[in-house]
Amino acid sequence: MTPFEVVAILLAGCAAGTINTIVGSGTLITFPTLLAFGIPPVTANVSNTVGLVPGSVSAVVGYRAELAGQRPRLLRLASASLLGSVLGAVLLLVLPSEAFDTIVPDLVALGVLLVVLGPRIQAWVVARADARGGLPDHGAPWVWPAVLVAGVYGGYFGAAQGVLLMAILGIGVVDSLQRHNATKNVLALVVNLVAALVFIAVADVDWAVAGLIAVGSVIGGQLGATVGRRLPANVLRGVIVVVGLTALVTLLWP
DSSP, X not given: OOHHHHHHHHHHHHHHHHHHHHXXXXXXXXXXXXXXXXXXXXXXXXXXXXXXXXXXXXXXXXXXXXXXXXXXXXXXXXXXXXHHXXXXXXXXXXXXXXXXXXXXHHHHHXXXXXXXXXXXXXXXXXXXXXXXXXXXXXXXXXXXXXXXXHHHHHHHTOTTHHHHHHHXXXXXXXXXXXXXXXXXXXXXHHXXXXXXXXHHHHSOOOHHHHHHHHHHHHHHHHHHHHHHTTSOHHHHHHHHHHHHXXXXXXXXXX
Protein backbone atom coordinates (compact mmCIF):
# COMPACT_ATOMS: atom_id res chain seq x y z
CA MET A 1 0.00 0.00 0.00
CA THR A 2 1.11 3.55 -0.69
CA PRO A 3 1.28 6.12 2.15
CA PHE A 4 -1.82 7.78 0.71
CA GLU A 5 -3.78 4.53 0.82
CA VAL A 6 -2.65 3.88 4.40
CA VAL A 7 -3.81 7.32 5.56
CA ALA A 8 -7.08 7.10 3.60
CA ILE A 9 -8.00 3.68 5.04
CA LEU A 10 -7.06 4.79 8.56
CA LEU A 11 -9.26 7.90 8.27
CA ALA A 12 -12.10 5.88 6.76
CA GLY A 13 -11.89 3.50 9.72
CA CYS A 14 -12.04 6.43 12.14
CA ALA A 15 -15.09 7.89 10.39
CA ALA A 16 -16.78 4.48 10.29
CA GLY A 17 -16.14 3.89 14.00
CA THR A 18 -17.64 7.28 14.84
CA ILE A 19 -20.75 6.78 12.74
CA ASN A 20 -21.26 3.18 13.88
CA THR A 21 -21.22 4.28 17.52
CA ILE A 22 -23.82 6.98 17.01
CA VAL A 23 -26.04 5.27 14.45
CA GLY A 24 -24.50 2.58 12.25
CA SER A 25 -23.69 2.47 8.50
CA GLY A 26 -19.97 3.11 8.88
CA THR A 27 -19.43 0.29 6.38
CA LEU A 28 -20.71 2.65 3.69
CA ILE A 29 -17.51 4.64 4.19
CA THR A 30 -14.90 1.90 4.55
CA PHE A 31 -16.25 -0.57 1.99
CA PRO A 32 -16.29 1.84 -1.00
CA THR A 33 -12.86 3.12 0.07
CA LEU A 34 -11.42 -0.38 -0.13
CA LEU A 35 -13.07 -1.01 -3.48
CA ALA A 36 -11.61 2.24 -4.81
CA PHE A 37 -8.11 0.94 -4.01
CA GLY A 38 -8.69 -2.20 -6.05
CA ILE A 39 -9.46 -4.67 -3.26
CA PRO A 40 -11.86 -7.42 -4.45
CA PRO A 41 -15.41 -7.02 -3.07
CA VAL A 42 -15.56 -10.17 -0.93
CA THR A 43 -12.05 -9.58 0.48
CA ALA A 44 -12.98 -5.95 1.16
CA ASN A 45 -16.19 -6.93 2.96
CA VAL A 46 -14.44 -9.62 5.01
CA SER A 47 -11.45 -7.42 5.95
CA ASN A 48 -13.74 -4.51 6.77
CA THR A 49 -15.88 -6.64 9.10
CA VAL A 50 -12.80 -7.93 10.93
CA GLY A 51 -11.34 -4.43 11.22
CA LEU A 52 -14.50 -2.88 12.65
CA VAL A 53 -14.76 -5.30 15.59
CA PRO A 54 -12.34 -3.32 17.83
CA GLY A 55 -14.35 -0.20 17.01
CA SER A 56 -17.50 -1.95 18.23
CA VAL A 57 -15.74 -2.79 21.50
CA SER A 58 -14.72 0.86 21.80
CA ALA A 59 -18.33 1.94 21.26
CA VAL A 60 -19.61 -0.40 23.98
CA VAL A 61 -17.02 0.93 26.42
CA GLY A 62 -17.98 4.49 25.55
CA TYR A 63 -21.66 3.77 26.31
CA ARG A 64 -21.05 1.63 29.42
CA ALA A 65 -23.00 4.00 31.71
CA GLU A 66 -26.17 3.53 29.62
CA LEU A 67 -25.82 -0.25 29.84
CA ALA A 68 -26.42 -0.31 33.61
CA GLY A 69 -29.34 -2.57 34.51
CA GLN A 70 -29.71 -4.03 31.01
CA ARG A 71 -27.98 -7.39 31.56
CA PRO A 72 -31.09 -9.66 31.23
CA ARG A 73 -32.27 -7.80 28.14
CA LEU A 74 -28.82 -7.89 26.55
CA LEU A 75 -28.38 -11.62 27.15
CA ARG A 76 -31.76 -12.39 25.58
CA LEU A 77 -31.36 -10.17 22.53
CA ALA A 78 -27.69 -11.04 22.03
CA SER A 79 -28.72 -14.67 21.47
CA ALA A 80 -30.79 -13.49 18.49
CA SER A 81 -27.89 -11.44 17.15
CA LEU A 82 -25.54 -14.40 17.63
CA LEU A 83 -27.70 -16.80 15.64
CA GLY A 84 -28.53 -14.24 12.96
CA SER A 85 -24.93 -13.21 12.40
CA VAL A 86 -23.81 -16.82 11.86
CA LEU A 87 -26.54 -17.27 9.26
CA GLY A 88 -25.65 -13.98 7.58
CA ALA A 89 -21.93 -14.75 7.41
CA VAL A 90 -22.60 -18.16 5.89
CA LEU A 91 -24.96 -16.62 3.33
CA LEU A 92 -22.25 -14.16 2.28
CA LEU A 93 -19.92 -17.07 1.51
CA VAL A 94 -22.40 -19.34 -0.29
CA LEU A 95 -24.86 -17.04 -2.08
CA PRO A 96 -24.34 -14.69 -5.04
CA SER A 97 -24.52 -11.03 -4.09
CA GLU A 98 -27.64 -10.60 -6.25
CA ALA A 99 -29.59 -12.67 -3.74
CA PHE A 100 -29.54 -9.87 -1.17
CA ASP A 101 -29.16 -6.88 -3.48
CA THR A 102 -32.91 -6.73 -3.99
CA ILE A 103 -33.91 -6.85 -0.31
CA VAL A 104 -31.19 -4.78 1.38
CA PRO A 105 -32.49 -1.36 0.20
CA ASP A 106 -36.00 -2.35 1.28
CA LEU A 107 -34.76 -3.24 4.77
CA VAL A 108 -32.92 0.07 5.11
CA ALA A 109 -35.96 2.03 3.86
CA LEU A 110 -38.17 0.18 6.34
CA GLY A 111 -35.74 0.96 9.15
CA VAL A 112 -35.73 4.68 8.34
CA LEU A 113 -39.54 4.76 8.17
CA LEU A 114 -39.84 2.98 11.51
CA VAL A 115 -37.40 5.39 13.15
CA VAL A 116 -39.50 8.34 11.94
CA LEU A 117 -42.78 6.79 13.05
CA GLY A 118 -41.23 5.12 16.11
CA PRO A 119 -42.68 7.29 18.90
CA ARG A 120 -46.25 6.95 17.61
CA ILE A 121 -45.94 3.22 16.92
CA GLN A 122 -44.35 2.62 20.32
CA ALA A 123 -47.19 4.49 22.04
CA TRP A 124 -49.66 2.19 20.26
CA VAL A 125 -47.64 -0.92 21.17
CA VAL A 126 -47.39 0.16 24.82
CA ALA A 127 -51.10 0.95 25.01
CA ARG A 128 -52.00 -2.51 23.71
CA ALA A 129 -49.45 -4.10 26.04
CA ASP A 130 -50.81 -2.19 29.05
CA ALA A 131 -54.23 -3.63 28.31
CA ARG A 132 -52.65 -7.09 28.62
CA GLY A 133 -50.53 -6.29 31.67
CA GLY A 134 -47.60 -4.35 30.19
CA LEU A 135 -44.52 -5.13 28.10
CA PRO A 136 -41.72 -7.26 29.59
CA ASP A 137 -38.34 -5.61 30.07
CA HIS A 138 -36.93 -7.31 26.97
CA GLY A 139 -39.72 -5.87 24.82
CA ALA A 140 -42.61 -7.08 22.71
CA PRO A 141 -42.65 -10.74 21.58
CA TRP A 142 -41.65 -9.82 18.02
CA VAL A 143 -38.46 -8.02 19.12
CA TRP A 144 -36.34 -11.18 19.39
CA PRO A 145 -37.10 -12.48 15.85
CA ALA A 146 -36.70 -8.95 14.48
CA VAL A 147 -33.24 -8.69 16.07
CA LEU A 148 -32.49 -12.11 14.56
CA VAL A 149 -33.33 -10.79 11.07
CA ALA A 150 -31.18 -7.71 11.67
CA GLY A 151 -28.37 -10.07 12.72
CA VAL A 152 -28.65 -12.02 9.47
CA TYR A 153 -28.41 -8.78 7.53
CA GLY A 154 -25.53 -7.53 9.69
CA GLY A 155 -23.59 -10.75 9.27
CA TYR A 156 -24.07 -10.57 5.52
CA PHE A 157 -23.08 -6.96 4.92
CA GLY A 158 -23.69 -4.73 7.93
CA ALA A 159 -24.31 -1.32 6.41
CA ALA A 160 -27.19 0.39 8.26
CA GLN A 161 -27.83 -2.53 10.62
CA GLY A 162 -27.72 0.10 13.37
CA VAL A 163 -30.67 1.89 11.77
CA LEU A 164 -32.67 -1.34 11.75
CA LEU A 165 -31.77 -2.13 15.36
CA MET A 166 -32.65 1.35 16.59
CA ALA A 167 -36.03 1.09 14.87
CA ILE A 168 -36.72 -2.32 16.43
CA LEU A 169 -35.64 -1.26 19.92
CA GLY A 170 -37.30 2.15 19.73
CA ILE A 171 -40.68 0.61 18.93
CA GLY A 172 -40.65 -2.68 20.79
CA VAL A 173 -38.71 -1.86 23.99
CA VAL A 174 -39.71 0.86 26.45
CA ASP A 175 -36.58 2.81 27.38
CA SER A 176 -34.67 5.98 26.47
CA LEU A 177 -33.14 6.41 23.01
CA GLN A 178 -29.65 6.70 24.49
CA ARG A 179 -30.02 3.37 26.31
CA HIS A 180 -31.30 1.86 23.08
CA ASN A 181 -28.17 3.16 21.37
CA ALA A 182 -26.04 1.44 24.02
CA THR A 183 -27.96 -1.81 23.46
CA LYS A 184 -27.55 -1.41 19.71
CA ASN A 185 -23.79 -1.12 20.13
CA VAL A 186 -23.65 -4.39 22.10
CA LEU A 187 -25.79 -6.24 19.56
CA ALA A 188 -23.71 -4.84 16.69
CA LEU A 189 -20.56 -6.02 18.47
CA VAL A 190 -21.98 -9.54 18.73
CA VAL A 191 -22.86 -9.56 15.03
CA ASN A 192 -19.52 -8.15 13.89
CA LEU A 193 -17.49 -10.43 16.17
CA VAL A 194 -19.25 -13.63 15.12
CA ALA A 195 -19.10 -12.72 11.44
CA ALA A 196 -15.42 -11.84 11.80
CA LEU A 197 -14.63 -15.19 13.44
CA VAL A 198 -16.40 -17.04 10.62
CA PHE A 199 -14.53 -15.02 8.00
CA ILE A 200 -11.16 -15.55 9.69
CA ALA A 201 -11.78 -19.30 9.72
CA VAL A 202 -12.89 -19.75 6.11
CA ALA A 203 -12.11 -16.63 4.06
CA ASP A 204 -9.11 -14.56 3.00
CA VAL A 205 -8.54 -11.54 5.26
CA ASP A 206 -6.26 -8.69 4.20
CA TRP A 207 -4.71 -8.18 7.63
CA ALA A 208 -2.95 -4.94 6.71
CA VAL A 209 -6.28 -3.39 5.72
CA ALA A 210 -8.10 -4.89 8.72
CA GLY A 211 -5.43 -3.53 11.07
CA LEU A 212 -5.69 0.00 9.72
CA ILE A 213 -9.47 -0.02 9.98
CA ALA A 214 -9.20 -1.43 13.51
CA VAL A 215 -6.96 1.40 14.70
CA GLY A 216 -9.15 4.04 13.11
CA SER A 217 -12.41 2.53 14.34
CA VAL A 218 -11.21 2.37 17.96
CA ILE A 219 -10.49 6.10 17.86
CA GLY A 220 -13.80 6.70 16.12
CA GLY A 221 -15.67 4.65 18.72
CA GLN A 222 -14.57 7.00 21.48
CA LEU A 223 -15.32 10.09 19.39
CA GLY A 224 -18.78 8.74 18.57
CA ALA A 225 -19.56 7.96 22.20
CA THR A 226 -18.49 11.44 23.28
CA VAL A 227 -20.75 13.09 20.71
CA GLY A 228 -23.64 10.63 20.67
CA ARG A 229 -24.22 10.56 24.43
CA ARG A 230 -24.79 14.33 24.39
CA LEU A 231 -27.39 14.39 21.64
CA PRO A 232 -31.05 14.99 22.65
CA ALA A 233 -33.44 12.22 21.61
CA ASN A 234 -35.00 14.15 18.72
CA VAL A 235 -31.59 15.17 17.38
CA LEU A 236 -30.33 11.59 17.64
CA ARG A 237 -33.43 10.36 15.82
CA GLY A 238 -32.79 12.96 13.11
CA VAL A 239 -29.19 11.82 12.73
CA ILE A 240 -30.38 8.22 12.37
CA VAL A 241 -32.82 9.21 9.64
CA VAL A 242 -30.21 11.23 7.71
CA VAL A 243 -27.67 8.42 7.86
CA GLY A 244 -30.31 5.86 6.90
CA LEU A 245 -31.42 7.89 3.87
CA THR A 246 -27.79 8.37 2.84
CA ALA A 247 -27.28 4.62 3.08
CA LEU A 248 -30.40 4.02 1.01
CA VAL A 249 -29.26 6.42 -1.76
CA THR A 250 -25.81 4.83 -1.77
CA LEU A 251 -27.22 1.32 -2.06
CA LEU A 252 -29.61 2.28 -4.87
CA TRP A 253 -27.12 4.40 -6.82
CA PRO A 254 -26.28 2.57 -10.08
